[in-house]
Amino acid sequence: MKITLHQTGKRFNYDWIFRRVSATFSEGGRYAILGPNGSGKSTLLQVISGHLHHNEGTVTYSTMPEELLPPDQFFRHCAIAAPYLELVEEFTLAESIQFHLQFKRFIPEISPQEAIALVGLEKSMDKQIRYFSSGMKQRLKLALSIFSDVPVLLLDEPCTNLDTAGIKLYQQLITNYGGNRLIIVSSNDEQEYFMCPNRISIQDYK
Numbered sequence: 001m002k003i004t005l006h007q008t009g010k011r012f013n014y015d016w017i018f019r020r021v022s023a024t025f026s027e028g029g030r031y032a033i034l035g036p037n038g039s040g041k042s043t044l045l046q047v048i049s050g051h052l053h054h055n056e057g058t059v060t061y062s063t064m065p066e067e068l069l070p071p072d073q074f075f076r077h078c079a080i081a082a083p084y085l086e087l088v089e090e091f092t093l094a095e096s097i098q099f100h101l102q103f104k105r106f107i108p109e110i111s112p113q114e115a116i117a118l119v120g121l122e123k124s125m126d127k128q129i130r131y132f133s134s135g136m137k138q139r140l141k142l143a144l145s146i147f148s149d150v151p152v153l154l155l156d157e158p159c160t161n162l163d164t165a166g167i168k169l170y171q172q173l174i175t176n177y178g179g180n181r182l183i184i185v186s187s188n189d190e191q192e193y194f195m196c197p198n199r200i201s202i203q204d205y206k
């Protein structure tokens with residue numbers, strides 16, 4: 001999967017958040033979107049994911065070999081972990097996994113039980129998400145995204161609410177299970193984008 005932005009811009013009301021972003025996110029590449037608080041990193045990631053519509057320029061998705069994917073189909077090919085995407089508080093952990101698997105299966109080598117054990121939540125299978133700590137919720141979000149069998153991972157501040165052990169866990173999961181997928185991280189913390197040789201500064205597009 002390749003994502004191409006050409007002269008892409010996004011505004012809220014009269015405020016341009018970014019303009020004239022031209023970038024190619026290649027299959028298997030690792031990219032970080034960097035910038036200070038409020039600069040537009042999340043907004044750019046949401047434009048890439050299709051959650052927000054851009055106001056100028058284009059965003060195109062292409063599969064290999066070069067074949068354009070309709071933008072409304074991209075959600076099937078990506079998994080997202082982001083602070084603004086909420087878990088269903090009424091579900092237990094087991095129900096959350098089952099619900100997720102109705103839409104996206106896990107990578108073949110990982111069973112749901114293994115996924116939960118890998119993020120250290122095996123003792124909370126029957127606990128409702130509303131009783132999870134913020135760090136436990138983040139571990140679950142990471143499991144649901146990183147173990148999804150999709151070619152693109154979009155991670156917005158992936159270490160939010162994680163302690164030192166959680167950050168190490170995130171880095172291990174990316175290293176062990178990132179595979180050859182396209183990964184785009186929105187972040188201002190090096191620990192979150194340690195694996196990304198390609199860096200885009202949102203400040204360059206003001």
Ligand SMILES: Nc1ncnc2c1ncn2[C@@H]1O[C@H](COP(=O)(O)OP(=O)(O)OP(=O)(O)O)[C@@H](O)[C@H]1O
Binds near residue numbers: 044
């Ligand atoms: N729905 C919205 N309506 C109006 N303005 C918005 C909306 N969403 C975001 N903004 C504004 O867009 C700008 C960029 O926000 P964004 O969340 O993309 O920044 P960020 O770089 O991800 O910040 P942080 O590092 O704090 O997460 C901010 O000024 C924010 O107030």
